[in-house]
Amino acid sequence: MIVFAPLILAAALHAAPSSGAAAVLHKMAAANSWVKTYKVRIHFDAKVHSFVSLPLQLNATLYYKQPDKMQIVFDSVPSLAKQFQNFYASTGTPQTWPKTYVVTLEPSDSPDTNTVTLRLRPRSDSNLDYALMTVDTTSYGVITQQWMYKDGSNINVSQSNESGPKYVLPDRQEGDFHFPRYRAHVIADYDEYDINVPIPDSVFNKQTQQQ
Numbered sequence: 411m412i413v414f415a416p417l418i419l420a421a422a423l424h425a426a427p428s429s430g431a432a433a434v435l436h437k438m439a440a441a442n443s444w445v446k447t448y449k450v451r452i453h454f455d456a457k458v459h460s461f462v463s464l465p466l467q468l469n470a471t472l473y474y475k476q477p478d479k480m481q482i483v484f485d486s487v488p489s490l491a492k493q494f495q496n497f498y499a500s501t502g503t504p505q506t507w508p509k510t511y512v513v514t515l516e517p518s519d520s521p522d523t524n525t526v527t528l529r530l531r532p533r534s535d536s537n538l539d540y541a542l543m544t545v546d547t548t549s550y551g552v553i554t555q556q557w558m559y560k561d562g563s564n565i566n567v568s569q570s571n572e573s574g575p576k577y578v579l580p581d582r583q584e585g586d587f588h589f590p591r592y593r594a595h596v597i598a599d600y601d602e603y604d605i606n607v608p609i610p611d612s613v614f615n616k617q618t619q620q621q
Contacts, residue, residue: 430515431528434545438504441550444576447475447609451601452482460592472498477505479614497565501555509533516542524548537561546571551578555585563589572603579603 454468470484482498507513511530518527530541537559544554551571558564567585571578580600587594 430526431513432508434515434526434528434547434550435504435507435513437547438545438550438552441578444606445474445476445579446606447473448579448603448605449473449607449609450579450603453599453601454596455599456594456596458592458594466594473609473613475609475611475614478503479611481614483613511541525553549573549578551580561590572600577603577605 450472452470452472454466454470456466456468458464458466468484468486470482473479473481473483480499480501480503482495484495502510507528507530511532514529514531516527516529518525524547526545526547528543528545530543532538532540539558539560541558542554542556543552545551546553549571551569551573553569553571555567555569556564557566565585565587567583569580569584570582572581580598582600583596583598585596585598587596
C-alpha cells in the first residue's frame with residue numbers, strides 16, 4: 411500500500427534498475443524525503459467472502475520510519491487481519507524496492523502521459539510472481555497496486571493521496587484480496603497524519619497478532 415533522498419541513489423547504483431525506472435524511483439523518494447516518520451489512524455470497512463459473507467470493521471494505527479520500517483497495530487485483531495498486517499509490513503518503499511525487486515518501467519500504449527507503471531519482480535525465491543505500481547507523475551504518488559502470486563492469489567488496490575508541499579501520502583485505499591480460502595473487498599480511510607514525530611524502534615518489533 412501502497413502507502414511512501416539520497417538513499418535512492420545508493421539503492422539504484424547497488425541494484426541497477428532500468429534507467430527509466432531509476433528516474434521514477436528517485437522522484438518518488440524525493441517527493442517524501444522530508445518525511446522521516448509518521449503515524450496515522452486508519453479505519454477499515456471490509457466485506458469478507460468465505461463460506462459466508464461477513465462485514466468487518468477494523469481500526470488501526472500505522473507507523474512508519476524511514477527508509478522501510480512499517481508496522482500496523484490493530485485495536486483488535488481477528489485472525490483475518492493478519493493478511494492486512496503482512497501486506498502493510500511487506501510492501502516496502504521506493505527507497506528499498508531495488509534491493510528486494512528487479513524494477514523496470516513498463517511500456518505503455520496509453521495516451522495518458524500523467525502516469526507510468528513500474529514492474530517489481532522479486533530478486534529471491536518468493537510466492538510473489540510480480541507487482542505493478544502505477545504512479546501519478548504530477549505528484550509521484552502511487553495510485554494503483556497489483557500484487558500477483560504464483561498460486562493464483564492477487565491483491566488489487568486503487569489509491570488516492572493527500573499531497574502537501576513536502577509529502578505525498580495515501581488518504582484512501584480500496585482493495586480486493588483474492589486468496590484460495592477467501593476473498594475480501596476492503597476500504598481504508600486515513601485520518602490526519604502526525605509527521606516527523608518520535609517513534610521508538612520497539613514499535614516495529616511488537617507482535618500484534620491476537621489469537
